[in-house]
Amino acid sequence: xxxxxxxxxxxxxxxxxxxxxxxxxxxxxxxxxxxxxxxxxxxxxxxxxxxxxxxxxxxxxxxxxxxxxxxxxxxxxxxxxxxxxxxxxxxxxxxxxxxxxxxxxxxxxxxxxxxxxxxxxxxxxxxxxxxxxxxxxxxxxxxxxxxxxxxxxxxxxxxxxxxxxxxxxxxxxxxxxxxxxxxxxxxxxxxxxxxxxxxxxxxxxxxxxxxxxxxxxxx
Amino acid sequence: xxxxxxxxxxxxxxxxxxxxxxxxxxxxxxxxxxxxxxxxxxxxxxxxxxxxxxxxxxxxxxxxxxxxxxxxxxxxxxxxxxxxxxxxxxxxxxxxxxxxxxxxxxxxxxxxxxxxxxxxxxxxxxxxxxxxxxxxxxxxxxxxxxxxxxxxxxxxxxxxxxxxxxxxxxxxxxxxxxxxxxxxxxxxxxxxxxxxxxxxxxxxxxxxxxxxxxxxxxxxxxxx
Numbered sequence: 001x002x003x004x005x006x007x008x009x010x011x012x013x014x015x016x017x018x019x020x021x022x023x024x025x026x027x028x029x030x031x032x033x034x035x036x037x038x039x040x041x042x043x044x045x046x047x048x049x050x051x052x053x054x055x056x057x058x059x060x061x062x063x064x065x066x067x068x069x070x071x072x073x074x075x076x077x078x079x080x081x082x083x084x085x086x087x088x089x090x091x092x093x094x095x096x097x098x099x100x101x102x103x104x105x106x107x108x109x110x111x112x113x114x115x116x117x118x119x120x121x122x123x124x125x126x127x128x129x130x131x132x133x134x135x136x137x138x139x140x141x142x143x144x145x146x147x148x149x150x151x152x153x154x155x156x157x158x159x160x161x162x163x164x165x166x167x168x169x170x171x172x173x174x175x176x177x178x179x180x181x182x183x184x185x186x187x188x189x190x191x192x193x194x195x196x197x198x199x200x201x202x203x204x205x206x207x208x209x210x211x212x213x214x215x216x217x218x219x
Numbered sequence: 220x221x222x223x224x225x226x227x228x229x230x231x232x233x234x235x236x237x238x239x240x241x242x243x244x245x246x247x248x249x250x251x252x253x254x255x256x257x258x259x260x261x262x263x264x265x266x267x268x269x270x271x272x273x274x275x276x277x278x279x280x281x282x283x284x285x286x287x288x289x290x291x292x293x294x295x296x297x298x299x300x301x302x303x304x305x306x307x308x309x310x311x312x313x314x315x316x317x318x319x320x321x322x323x324x325x326x327x328x329x330x331x332x333x334x335x336x337x338x339x340x341x342x343x344x345x346x347x348x349x350x351x352x353x354x355x356x357x358x359x360x361x362x363x364x365x366x367x368x369x370x371x372x373x374x375x376x377x378x379x380x381x382x383x384x385x386x387x388x389x390x391x392x393x394x395x396x397x398x399x400x401x402x403x404x405x406x407x408x409x410x411x412x413x414x415x416x417x418x419x420x421x422x423x424x425x426x427x428x429x430x431x432x433x434x435x436x437x438x439x440x441x442x443x
Binding site for chain 2: 108
């Protein structure tokens with residue numbers, strides 16, 4: 001059996017410049033801060049980030065923005081990070097804003113082997129620009145294409161050594177969806193338990209989609 | 220007209236609260252909408268949903284009891300009530316887009332005569348992103364706008380036609396302000412109530428859109 005538990009430095013070594021990263025979290029809650037900090041230290045560049053938001057300048061994904069490591073961000077909200085807006089206006093950061101529910105579904109579709117989803121959200125707004133529209137039973141829908149990533153960087157409350165995951169409260173958010181959509185999925189966990197330490201009903205994401213585990217802390 | 224901004228906010232929140240029914244699943248936006256939960260009538264119990272994955276949001280915790288993994292869609296610490304449920308973002312928006320949320324209360328930059336809402340960006344000035352607003356306005360069973368009737372500058376927010384980017388092609392149902400309650404009906408905007416200490420003429424003077432004004436317009440059934 002492959003040992004999935006690795007050091008945070010090893011996790012970051014795998015990620016090349018220009019990689020497409022999905023990062024879990026909602027305004028930092030559920031973001032793997034230790035992996036992010038190691039990424040910042042490594043000085044990677046030209047990253048594409050797919051995430052709910054860009055948090056705040058001193059937290060989570062916000063730190064990658066502040067350190068100018070990101071060339072493109074596919075997110076639903078940037079209002080809490082003035083640095084994201086600044087770089088967007090300066091033209092050094094390409095921001096694709098996606099309605100939050102649509103973003104969740106595009107990630108889910110990517111991980112679940114679908115080409116995309118059809119949603120009524122965004123019809124009649126700027127979000128429909130350059131998108132295909134279809135009519136089903138008389139209603140208009142936007143074709144929203146699936147998203148995948150080279151790496152999914154996630155945070156879970158617990159994992160066992162196989163990589164079965166359990167999340168807690170509002171830190172779950174995009175994490176379980178991204179676990180399926182990363183070609184390589186790396187999860188920072190608050191607590192590592194023995195195999196059998198999680199009952200089958202407690203497992204929110206099965207180990208099949210988890211490639212590596214990094215020991216983390218809760219912050 | 221109510222001059223005190225604190226009382227104005229209270230009027231909006233108190234009147235909006237009367238729209239919520241016992242057992243409703245409700246999503247409250249940031250700002251004035253959040254205050255609505257403080258003014259629910261007795262015996263009305265609602266379930267608050269937060270986009271980031273919780274149904275059964277409770278009040279803010281004591282300062283030293285904030286949990287890092289228990290936050291609302293604004294990133295602020297919350298608590299959960301007995302019977303709460305936690306879920307991922309796909310399920311959260313399944314609730315929203317799937318029509319399982321009874322009401323959403325949102326702020327607005329502009330609402331127009333046809334009931335269209337603009338609340339997510341001012342081109343060239345303010346581009347925070349739409350977050351969950353487009354999903355909420357498209358999917359919730361009832362969309363209530365709770366906002367100040369006019370801008371701080373005095374400019375109208377209820378306009379003939381929104382010149383800011385729209386949030387959805389779905390119209391809102393009700394507008395509650397510190398001056399009036401306005402329902403979006405087939406023929407336009409119907410003035411349903413005026414706020415305490417407010418006249419119909421004052422409302423008309425502060426509204427750029429045309430309003431349908433019935434012969435008798437009652438005052439909001441609230442005390443301030």
